[in-house]
Amino acid sequence: MLRMMGFPGQYVQGPGALQQLGGTLAKSGWQRPLVLCDAIVTNKVWPQVAAALESAGLAARHLLFSGECTRAAIAALAAQARENSHDVVVGMGGGKALDTAKGMALALDVPIVICPTVASNDAPTSRVIVLYDDAHRLEGAEFLKSNPAAVIVDTQIIAQAPARFFAAGIGDAISKKFEAAQCKATGRNNVFGTPPLHTALLLANATYDTLVKHGAAAYRAVQDRQANEAVERVVEATVLLSGVGFEGGGLSLAHGLTRGFSAIAALAHTLHGEQVAFGALVQLVVEARPQAEIDELVDLLCAVGLPVTLAGLGLPPSRSSEAVARIVDATLGGQISNLVSPALSPGRLETAIWRADRIGAGALQCRKRSDNSTRHQVLEKT
Template sequence: MIKAIIGPGKYVQGNGVLKNIKDYVKDLGHSFFIIASENGIKRTRPIIEEGFAEENVKLTFEPFGGECSENEINRLKALVEKSNSNVIMGVGGGKVFDTAKALAYYLGLPVVIVPTVASTDAPCSALSVIYTDEGVFSKYLMLPKNPDVVLVDTGIIAKAPVRLLVSGMGDALATYFEARASVRSNASSMAGGKSTKAAMALAELCYRTLLEDGLKAKLAVESKACTGAVENIVEANTYLSGIGFESGGLAAAHAIHNGFTVLEECHHMYHGEKVAFGTIAQLVLENSPMEELKEVIDFCLDVGLPVTLRDLGIEEVKESDIRKVAEVSCAENETIHNMPFKVTPEDVYNAIMGADALGKSFKKLQ
């Protein structure tokens, strides 16, 4: 049996670390192509420029088009070639990272990831999720290596909207349960082998950190404070979840998320918010003990993650729509087939409706 665990070349986290960026990336190249939203550029450009002030480097900033799609990647590819840049840097959130990683792969360049939010576990992975221009899931792009450097300034993240941090907790919430299911089925992970004990330990630590520090971190970020709990949750959302999902394995929760991308009512929801509901649905699929379901749903309610279809923006639940979600969740090559038993669209439909019923029940008890 071959086991594997992978991760970024270097992971750096701390309050104010962005101003020291040159110390961690200067050996990668001398011309940086930096992708960020217009607001992200406004927020970080002065810090990045100050960080490189004494270095002989070229910095090219380019606003992100908003979707990690083939068209956006091709647009940016032409601009990188025109600028003669030799390092790609993605600054912002998950879709920026996935775009930067894909762009670096196609151009054969190193990539630096600088999260300004802790909303997904995308920063550390050797994976890009490609969508259509309209935001519908298209495919996973498996990359030959993880980012060269991931640099996380927790001071900046603590000032971002709290919903983004909570969404990251939703994404991280799935890590342990999907890795556990993958180990039970002896599925291979995205690292190219079976899960290692180290990957499973990180996945479980991720879940325990969420339970211990999630609510404390949410309350701190509501006051723009960067506390120890915030540091722990940022690490859980970014590094522990990143290593845990990639080297531990994905299963039903993310597949069900992908299914929900076909519903227009859910397009305003963040990735991690849909994954959180997908996690509850996965636990229903597994017929997990009520004690475990209660622990997960109570956590979601405490921090503000969706536990019902209405929470996902679905005001009118139509059977045909949920069955469409279930069909897409069970598409060929989807990660739901890493579950330790056969899963059909009928199973997923019933699990989604069962999760919705549980969520409604727990909300009534609040």
């Protein structure tokens, strides 16, 4: 049976990497780039990028991303772009801006170059275009004809972004080991519609191992706005390894739950990686993984400030019972009940969500007691 994976044409990572954008475009023969980014990136990053493009002899046009990746937004931006016969689209920013840029490139039938300014998810390397509606609810997905022509990751810029985004990237990536393994175990196909190559499973496992080893240290560095070697390792894992690994290995319950989470208004502005982080904990509970594996995952999530409870995800306790029932309905309505073995029933999924919530609450209490004990010891010594 044929097996398939996809990779970006080029991957460049490091401090100051965006200065290579003009040269990358020019060497590929592109002369009329269209750059899409939001207002914040326009103010903080676009001036230096525009200067770099100009120094490479390229006259780039810039369009503003409004904030939501919808079919209507993509169509409107593509209509504006058609006036100038651009030969490449450059997406700069976070996940939704990048997916909108991908949608434009697909509509215009030109290549896409991706320049993430936050490492909040693994969208940069993939063909997937995740679509939402105007209420921020997950609507569906489309696909580029091939993976991005180039991905340029400036870790100096990544380290200046709020640490919450960096943590969300860890949350989005941490599940891939378990999701790829579940896809293989249940005989499911990957994003390319084929069984996974072993390489995809190796990348998904390497992603997890890297995050467990370096995730907490990298998060602390980004809190101090420093780009050190731990940050470089984690960015490589959350952007490159995770991105290639999930496309080649496949997704499962941790990501399936985001359809349910995004159906709850109180969670509409929760970051994708924050939802996946709690979804990963639920998946491990559903799979009845050994307690040591669950504890290792929870420890990392807590260390980087990711949610391990429904309340941490943003769900008010007074509304949690009704909301969990809706999350289960919306998740299973996405036809993911057979993505784990044995197949999920509504009752089994709801039980797992509540058990994951209790596990997370217990871990937070333990950390709180440990922190208080440490503070008391310091006070006694002083």
